[in-house]
Amino acid sequence: MNSKFTQIHKELTELLPAGLRTFCTTSVHERGERLFATGDKPAHMFFIGTGEVVLERAGAQGGSVVLQRTRHGFVGEASLQSARYHCDAKVIAPSDITQVPIREFRAAMDSDPAFAIRWIGMLSKEVKRLRLQCERLSLNKVQDRLIHLLETEGQQGKFPIGTGLKSLAGELGVTHEALYRCVSDLEKKGALKRDEKNIILLSEPPEVPHAPKQ
Amino acid sequence: MNSKFTQIHKELTELLPAGLRTFCTTSVHERGERLFATGDKPAHMFFIGTGEVVLERAGAQGGSVVLQRTRHGFVGEASLQSARYHCDAKVIAPSDITQVPIREFRAAMDSDPAFAIRWIGMLSKEVKRLRLQCERLSLNKVQDRLIHLLETEGQQGKFPIGTGLKSLAGELGVTHEALYRCVSDLEKKGALKRDEKNIILLSEPPEVPHAPKQ
DNA sequence: CGTACTTTTGAATCGCATCAAATCTGGTGG
DNA sequence: CCACCAGATTTGATGCGATTCAAAAGTACG
Numbered sequence: 001m002n003s004k005f006t007q008i009h010k011e012l013t014e015l016l017p018a019g020l021r022t023f024c025t026t027s028v029h030e031r032g033e034r035l036f037a038t039g040d041k042p043a044h045m046f047f048i049g050t051g052e053v054v055l056e057r058a059g060a061q062g063g064s065v066v067l068q069r070t071r072h073g074f075v076g077e078a079s080l081q082s083a084r085y086h087c088d089a090k091v092i093a094p095s096d097i098t099q100v101p102i103r104e105f106r107a108a109m110d111s112d113p114a115f116a117i118r119w120i121g122m123l124s125k126e127v128k129r130l131r132l133q134c135e136r137l138s139l140n141k142v143q144d145r146l147i148h149l150l151e152t153e154g155q156q157g158k159f160p161i162g163t164g165l166k167s168l169a170g171e172l173g174v175t176h177e178a179l180y181r182c183v184s185d186l187e188k189k190g191a192l193k194r195d196e197k198n199i200i201l202l203s204e205p206p207e208v209p210h211a212p213k214q
Numbered sequence: 215m216n217s218k219f220t221q222i223h224k225e226l227t228e229l230l231p232a233g234l235r236t237f238c239t240t241s242v243h244e245r246g247e248r249l250f251a252t253g254d255k256p257a258h259m260f261f262i263g264t265g266e267v268v269l270e271r272a273g274a275q276g277g278s279v280v281l282q283r284t285r286h287g288f289v290g291e292a293s294l295q296s297a298r299y300h301c302d303a304k305v306i307a308p309s310d311i312t313q314v315p316i317r318e319f320r321a322a323m324d325s326d327p328a329f330a331i332r333w334i335g336m337l338s339k340e341v342k343r344l345r346l347q348c349e350r351l352s353l354n355k356v357q358d359r360l361i362h363l364l365e366t367e368g369q370q371g372k373f374p375i376g377t378g379l380k381s382l383a384g385e386l387g388v389t390h391e392a393l394y395r396c397v398s399d400l401e402k403k404g405a406l407k408r409d410e411k412n413i414i415l416l417s418e419p420p421e422v423p424h425a426p427k428q
Numbered sequence: 429c430g431t432a433c434t435t436t437t438g439a440a441t442c443g444c445a446t447c448a449a450a451t452c453t454g455g456t457g458g
Numbered sequence: 459c460c461a462c463c464a465g466a467t468t469t470g471a472t473g474c475g476a477t478t479c480a481a482a483a484g485t486a487c488g
Binding site for chain 4: 434
C-alpha cells in the first residue's frame with residue numbers, strides 16, 4: 001500500500017460518524033494488490049473513492065469468475081455479518097481506497113442509530129443494484145447485456161470504461177472477444193459511440209411500456 | 215387475497231418489534247395474484263412464509279425476465295428506499311404472506327435501534343445471496359449453474375423444487391427444455407437424484423481448496 | 429372428461445466460447 | 459530515441475451448447 005496522503009472521500013464523510021472516521025485510513029493502492037482473499041477473517045471493509053477493484057471467486061477449473069467490478073463504492077461490506085470473506089478483492093487500477101475497521105464500525109452502528117439508518121439506505125441501494133445485475137446476466141445475448149448496462153447504469157446512455165473493455169467483459173460475464181465484436185457491430189450500425197473513456201448509447205430503442213398481458 | 219387466518223411466521227416475530235407486528239396482516243394468496251407492479255408506489259413489503267413468489271421485469275420484446283424466485287423471505291424490501299417499485303411481484307403458488315406497511319416500518323426503525331441492527335443483518339445476508347446468484351448466472355453452461363445452485367443454496371446437496379422445474383429454469387436463467395435435458399443427463403450419469411420434491415446432488419466434485427497462486 | 433399446465437423428446441439454427449494469430453498500445457530500459 | 463515487452467485490442471475460423479420451434483405425453487384440478 002502506498003502511504004501517500006489522500007483525502008477521505010466526501011461521500012464517506014457524510015455517511016460515517018466522525019468517531020468512526022478517525023479509525024479510517026485512506027491511501028493509494030496499486031494494480032495487482034489484494035485487499036482480502038477468500039477465507040480471511042474480515043478486519044476491514046473498503047471504500048473505493050477512485051480506481052477499480054474486482055471481487056472474484058475461483059471457479060471449479062481454476063478459472064476465476066468476476067462477481068463484481070467496483071469503481072466507486074464499498075467492497076467487503078457484507079463481511080459485517082461474515083466470519084470469513086467469501087471472495088477475493090483485487091485491485092485492477094491504481095485506486096484511492098479508505099479502510100474502515102469492522103470492529104469500530106460495529107461499535108459505531110450500535111451507538112449511533114442515525115448511522116445505522118444511513119447504512120440501511122446504502123444496503124438497500126446495493127440490493128437493488130445487484131438485482132439489476134442479475135437481470136442483466138439473465139439476458140443471453142451480449143448485445144442485450146451491454147445495452148441493459150448502458151440503460152441502467154449509464155448517465156444518459158454514457159458509461160465510463162474503466163481499465164478497458166476487457167475488464168468490462170468480465171463484469172458482463174462474456175469473453176472480451178464477444179464484447180469487442182458487439183461494440184464494433186453497434187458502432188457500425190450507428191447505435192453506439194465510443195470516445196477515449198466512455199461508451200455512449202445513441203439510439204434509444206422504443207421502450208415497450210409494459211407487457212400487454214400475462 | 216384470502217382472508218383465512220394464518221399464523222404470523224416465527225422468524226418474522228423475532229425480527230420485527232411487537233409494535234410493528236400489530237400493523238402486519240398475514241393471509242393466503244392464490245396463484246396468479248400480483249403483490250405489486252412496476253411503477254406502483256410502495257405501501258407494503260411482503261414476507262413469504264410458505265409458497266412461491268417471483269419478481270420479474272418486462273423485457274424489451276415483451277418477454278419477462280425472472281429477477282428472483284422467493285419461497286421464503288422478504289419481497290419488496292428494497293422499496294424501503296424507493297419511490298416506486300422497479301419490478302413486478304407475482305404469486306406462483308398458494309402462499310402464506312405477511313404484509314408489512316412501509317410507513318410503520320420506517321417509524322419502527324427510527325425509534326428502535328436494535329430493530330435497525332437486525333434489519334442490517336437481513337440486508338447483508340441478502341447482498342451475499344445476490345452476489346452468489348450473479349456468480350451463478352455468470353456460468354454459461356446449464357449444468358454448471360445447476361450444480362452451483364445445489365452447492366450454494368442446497369442443504370447437503372438437497373434442494374427443494376418449488377412449483378416445478380420450469381420455475382427453477384427461470385431462476386437459473388435458462389429455458390425449461392435445457393434444464394430438463396440437463397437434469398436428465400446428470401441423472402443418467404448418476405450425479406443427481408430426484409424425488410417427489412427435491413433435487414439431490416450425489417457426487418461432490420473434489421473441491422479445489424484454493425487457487426494455487428495469483 | 430376437458431382444460432391448462434408441466435414434462436419430455438426431437439430437430440434446426442444461431443450465438444458465443446474457444447483457439448489462434450496479428451496489430452496496437454503504453455511503459456521500461458538500453 | 460529506439461528496441462522490447464506485457465497487456466489490450468482486433469480479426470478469423472471452428473465447434474459446442476443453448477435457444478427456438480414443434481409436438482406429444484403426462485398430470486392436476488374442477
